[in-house]
Amino acid sequence: MTVSNRLRAWYGAHPLHLLLMACCFALAGYAAVQLLTGRPLQVALWFIGGALLHDLVLVPLYSGADLAAQAALARHQHGSEAATPTDPTAAALPTTGFVNHVRVPVFLSLLLLLVWFPLILRRSEPYTGATGFSQDVYLGRWLLITAGVFAASALLLGARLLRRHRRTHPRHPHHRRPHHRRRPRR
Amino acid sequence: MAGEQSDGDPWRSAGRRLRRRAAQPAGTAPPGPFRPGFWRSPIRSPWLTAVFGLVLLLGITVLFVTGLLSYAAYNPGLGAVNDQTPDKGILGFYLFTWPTHPSWLYRLNQGVHVTLGVVLVPVVLAKLWSVIPKLFEWPPARSPAHAVERLSLLLLVGGVVFEFATGILNIQLHYIFPGSFYTLHFYGAWVFIAGFVVHVVLRLARMWRALRSRRLGEVLRTDTAHTRAEPSDEAGPVAASPRAATMSRRGALALTGAGSLALLVVTAGQSIGGVWRRTALLAPHGQSLASGPNGFQVNKTAASVGITADDIGPAWRLRLHGPAGTLTFTREQLLAMPQDAAALPIACVEGWSTDDQHWSGLRLAALAALAGLPHPGSVLVESVERGGSFSTVLLAGNQISNPLSLLALHVNGADLSPDHGYPARVIVPANPGVNNTKWVRDLTFRA
Numbered sequence: 001m002t003v004s005n006r007l008r009a010w011y012g013a014h015p016l017h018l019l020l021m022a023c024c025f026a027l028a029g030y031a032a033v034q035l036l037t038g039r040p041l042q043v044a045l046w047f048i049g050g051a052l053l054h055d056l057v058l059v060p061l062y063s064g065a066d067l068a069a070q071a072a073l074a075r076h077q078h079g080s081e082a083a084t085p086t087d088p089t090a091a092a093l094p095t096t097g098f099v100n101h102v103r104v105p106v107f108l109s110l111l112l113l114l115v116w117f118p119l120i121l122r123r124s125e126p127y128t129g130a131t132g133f134s135q136d137v138y139l140g141r142w143l144l145i146t147a148g149v150f151a152a153s154a155l156l157l158g159a160r161l162l163r164r165h166r167r168t169h170p171r172h173p174h175h176r177r178p179h180h181r182r183r184p185r186r
Numbered sequence: 187m188a189g190e191q192s193d194g195d196p197w198r199s200a201g202r203r204l205r206r207r208a209a210q211p212a213g214t215a216p217p218g219p220f221r222p223g224f225w226r227s228p229i230r231s232p233w234l235t236a237v238f239g240l241v242l243l244l245g246i247t248v249l250f251v252t253g254l255l256s257y258a259a260y261n262p263g264l265g266a267v268n269d270q271t272p273d274k275g276i277l278g279f280y281l282f283t284w285p286t287h288p289s290w291l292y293r294l295n296q297g298v299h300v301t302l303g304v305v306l307v308p309v310v311l312a313k314l315w316s317v318i319p320k321l322f323e324w325p326p327a328r329s330p331a332h333a334v335e336r337l338s339l340l341l342l343v344g345g346v347v348f349e350f351a352t353g354i355l356n357i358q359l360h361y362i363f364p365g366s367f368y369t370l371h372f373y374g375a376w377v378f379i380a381g382f383v384v385h386v387v388l389r390l391a392r393m394w395r396a397l398r399s400r401r402l403g404e405v406l407r408t409d410t411a412h413t414r415a416e417p418s419d420e421a422g423p424v425a426a427s428p429r430a431a432t433m434s435r436r437g438a439l440a441l442t443g444a445g446s447l448a449l450l451v452v453t454a455g456q457s458i459g460g461v462w463r464r465t466a467l468l469a470p471h472g473q474s475l476a477s478g479p480n481g482f483q484v485n486k487t488a489a490s491v492g493i494t495a496d497d498i499g500p501a502w503r504l505r506l507h508g509p510a511g512t513l514t515f516t517r518e519q520l521l522a523m524p525q526d527a528a529a530l531p532i533a534c535v536e537g538w539s540t541d542d543q544h545w546s547g548l549r550l551a552a553l554a555a556l557a558g559l560p561h562p563g564s565v566l567v568e569s570v571e572r573g574g575s576f577s578t579v580l581l582a583g584n585q586i587s588n589p590l591s592l593l594a595l596h597v598n599g600a601d602l603s604p605d606h607g608y609p610a611r612v613i614v615p616a617n618p619g620v621n622n623t624k625w626v627r628d629l630t631f632r633a
Binding site for chain 2: 010011012013017018020021023024025027028030031032034035037038039042043046047048049050051053054055058059070099100103104107108111112114115116118119120123124125126127129130131132133134137138141142145
């Protein structure tokens with residue numbers, strides 16, 4: 001067995017992989033020495049915290065909220081189906097049809113908040129003094145945008161339900177060709 | 187080789203131990219997210235990850251290059267006062283004298299850097315979401331190679347969040363990060379790019395294969411009801427026991443794209459200017475100060491940096507230093523000299539910028555000639571402002587000799603306002619805003 005093969009057997013990848021990694025950590029180390037001058041512990045915490053922020057904080061929060069919303073929608077749907085079996089809105093759409101009408105506006109609203117929270121929540125102390133602008137406008141704007149995307153989503157859902165209702169309960173069946181049906185979308 | 191069969195070889199036995207552990211069934215993994223059945227989204231797939239990866243490969247490359255250019259635009263090589271990261275060592279290898287043509291160069295560079303960074307936030311989140319099962323791989327390391335590779339992912343993921351967070355907080359003047367923005371964002375970028383480059387090298391072929399594994403058109407035609415998990419593959423983040431889809435892959439792409447579009451709409455106007463500024467509803471410089479000649483945006487008002495009425499009152503003088511000695515001028519004397527004009531924007535490192543403003547005043551080249559140095563190598567510009575990182579700056583020879591470079595006294599036909607640098611400010615084409623010094627008091631021309 002050659003030295004290179006033994007290295008490969010132990011290391012678990014091509015020796016080039018090892019060289020690439022060494023190069024990567026050497027460059028990162030060179031920059032990290034300067035990055036960590038000053039307040040090394042806090043900077044390291046920000047860096048490592050950044051690596052875990054999405055996976056260990058945001059994912060449990062948004063996945064949990066999403067599963068809860070889906071469960072609530074499913075319960076609501078089964079409940080209304082049982083109570084008013086002829087209600088056209090019930091069972092007209094599967095749960096998945098509803099849940100995205102909630103998901104999308106929530107996602108857009110929270111995304112804008114995630115990026116612009118210092119201004120929206122008036123957290124930026126030097127802002128008004130430095131720029132001469134008021135920080136008070138942002139909360140209202142964000143709330144209006146949020147209202148706008150929820151309203152758009154509701155309108156869209158309303159239009160979808162109406163279309164389904166029309167399709168399943170044609171008002172003037174005689175005027176329609178006997179087997180006329182819009183082809184279901186793929 | 188003699189030691190080939192020997193169990194006494196510590197390298198080989200260590201590798202074998204790791205592989206034996208790796209060969210254990212995943213059933214021995216701790217419960218919860220480490221179990222393959224935990225992650226159940228049917229749309230996680232190498233293809234989806236590859237699409238987000240491709241967007242980030244292109245986008246982050248542009249971010250890195252515009253970031254490097256932004257640092258070069260400060261002309262840190264001219265002297266210590268221009269350099270926010272003087273201990274950069276070899277990381278400044280690419281520096282060059284920043285040009286003055288075209289005059290919108292810095293405006294474009296910074297607008298792209300900041301706006302693109304903001305717009306890529308949902309793509310970064312989507313990419314992280316698409317590969318989250320890999321964080322909980324069991325066993326955590328299959329081999330030494332796998333272990334160091336995962337360590338390099340710490341640089342990649344920690345780095346991307348660190349860079350996005352410091353950048354996005356800085357443009358909102360929310361200085362909660364631990365240190366100077368320039369230090370953190372510059373060195374952080376190099377730590378990040380080390381992880382980014384190895385990730386690209388190791389994953390480029392896999393990304394390409396995954397992209398070619400499905401046709402985009404076919405994915406875009408598939409609705410939620412017809413969305414299925416991809417066949418399990420060892421490398422990819424495919425769910426072992428997927429639940430029914432509640433969103434199609436095209437839906438996930440559309441959702442991410444809608445997030446980027448929403449951020450673009452409420453942000454880009456602060457860099458594009460004109461009527462578009464009104465659409466920048468959540469951007470820090472989407473507002474205007476007032477109507478009128480001095481109504482355009484400022485980085486720091488006079489009051490916020492402690493400029494008093496006395497500093498810029500009748501007692502103010504401009505002092506020119508050069509081989510001709512020191513010459514002192516009142517504002518009236520400066521106004522009595524022949525005036526030149528230039529239409530130039532203010533463009534800030536924070537990404538916002540103004541449309542071209544109409545400045546008039548004295549050419550820096552004319553002032554250099556007065557000081558007895560018609561072709562200076564640099565000029566040290568000092569402000570009335572006390573302290574502050576940018577109260578003193580060095581401009582390069584090409585910046586002085588450009589006929590559009592002025593010591594401005596007027597803007598848009600009116601006296602400069604105190605917030606825009608009354609009695610006199612520097613305005614140089616393609617110069618970062620903070621290097622267009624306001625409330626100028628001393629100009630020292632050097633060979």
